[in-house]
């Protein structure tokens with residue numbers, strides 16, 4: 001299948017390609033004394049995996065006219081260096097993307113050598129290849145105009161990929177600093193390392209001369225960025241998919257991959273051997289398989305983050321498999337694969353950035369929801385006990401500091417248990433809702449209204465003295481018993497007992513609430529459906545006449 005794809009995409013062949021498994025002196029090769037040792041190679045690419053220089057021969061199948069300024073083009077050389085002997089040359093043309101042999105008149109797409117005389121059928125070009133990147137170099141002849149056209153396209157494509165990765169990395173670091181979320185740090189490290197890896201092996205680092213000199217003859221820097229990128233990506237995956245909790249086995253597998261990556265990083269410091277590149281690709285493939293498995297398992301469990309991971313990693317896994325197959329000599333990938341991998345990295349990074357942002361958004365929604373639940377009572381919409389006491393603390397402190405009055409009212413539905421028992425819990429709930437609605441409507445916007453527990457409600461009245469607070473409480477009482485409740489075709493009257501207290505100078509919140517509660521208790525004790533105010537030394541109760549709700553009588557309760 002892949003062979004068919006390659007065959008379909010392969011262009012008409014210009015050269016017969018042959019390889020010499022050795023590195024004789026150039027004079028021997030050019031004199032033709034090792035000609036019979038060259039072995040034919042299928043296709044039109046140079047693919048070396050060893051670190052030692054090897055000789056390749058390109059024999060023209062048909063005449064190449066000098067008319068259109070033909071150039072020998074070795075596409076996607078990465079860090080490889082070549083010495084090219086054209087027919088009649090006494091000195092080779094040396095080429096590499098970076099280092100002393102770099103030719104800045106062309107992009108990093110290819111190593112380009114002019115063929116000013118063209119080639120006759122059967123004439124051969126000899127190339128001594130020093131391989132630093134074990135990937136295929138595609139060989140062809142292009143007229144100068146075409147070389148420039150393709151170079152522009154290549155630069156545009158690489159700028160897009162490297163630009164996307166850099167922008168995403170900057171965004172990630174910005175979010176990391178702004179939000180302080182660790183996943184963004186790992187995402188930043190992943191994207192930055194990937195961008196540096198691509199720029200190192202792809203040759204764009206030659207824009208930075210000292211870095212180019214460092215990397216030019218040594219593939220270790222690029223490899224190090226690649227390994228660091230995979231390490232950072234693994235840490236990101238573990239955190240983003242919460243592998244520690246959800247997939248402990250896969251987490252262990254990822255630990256093994258990380259250990260292998262660390263070993264490779266160490267080995268990479270000591271050796272530049274190409275076999276490390278092949279091993280690094282194998283470990284990357286293993287990491288991709290673990291990541292993909294964790295993502296697929298998460299997606300099956302409807303884990304939202306896993307969908308983004310599947311979307312980001314499926315292309316990477318396929319590309320890694322194809323690359324691995326090629327490195328191990330299983331097949332030749334088409335040339336567009338050289339663009340597919342970096343584009344896959346950039347698009348994967350984009351998907352992960354969107355996924356992580358979605359994750360943050362989801363976390364914020366969950367947190368807002370939890371905070372709403374902690375602040376507002378679901379049944380009545382009143383503040384919860386913890387929310388109202390927290391706010392009361394602040395209001396009392398401010399009132400004490402500003403020497404401003406503040407009062408609180410505690411109220412409780414009379415015989416609420418009976419309503420529950422007689423009409424059921426649903427009616428009881430409805431009663432709580434209606435009582436809340438009726439009473440809240442009688443308050444100012446800056447008064448606080450909170451469900452203190454069961455059917456007990458606390459109202460906080462800032463800037464209110466006891467006298468006014470008693471009127472407010474009376475108003476609340478009247479709001480409930482002014483007309484019967486009609487719930488589920490049942491008509492019944494509910495009444496409230498209320499206790500009011502005004503904050504004394506230097507008094508604690510606990511003491512203030514104790515006094516209001518005592519006043520409420522006094523209302524219950526003295527017959528319910530009434531308001532009791534706690535003055536400095538005594539309780540004063542205002543009671544309603546059950547028959548005429550609006551006509552109140554006043555009575556004084558026991559001295560407290």
Ligand SMILES: Nc1nc2c(ncn2[C@@H]2O[C@H](COP(=O)(O)OP(=O)(O)OP(=O)(O)O)[C@@H](O)[C@H]2O)c(=O)[nH]1
Pocket residue numbers: 379412413414415416417418420424425426427428429432453454455524
């Ligand atoms: N329907 C309903 N009932 C609740 C809820 N929370 C607490 N209750 C009930 O409210 C009742 C509270 O009763 P109490 O305040 O102790 O007594 P009471 O019947 O109101 O009598 P007094 O307060 O002395 O007038 C209990 O039966 C609780 O089960 C709720 O959210 N919904």
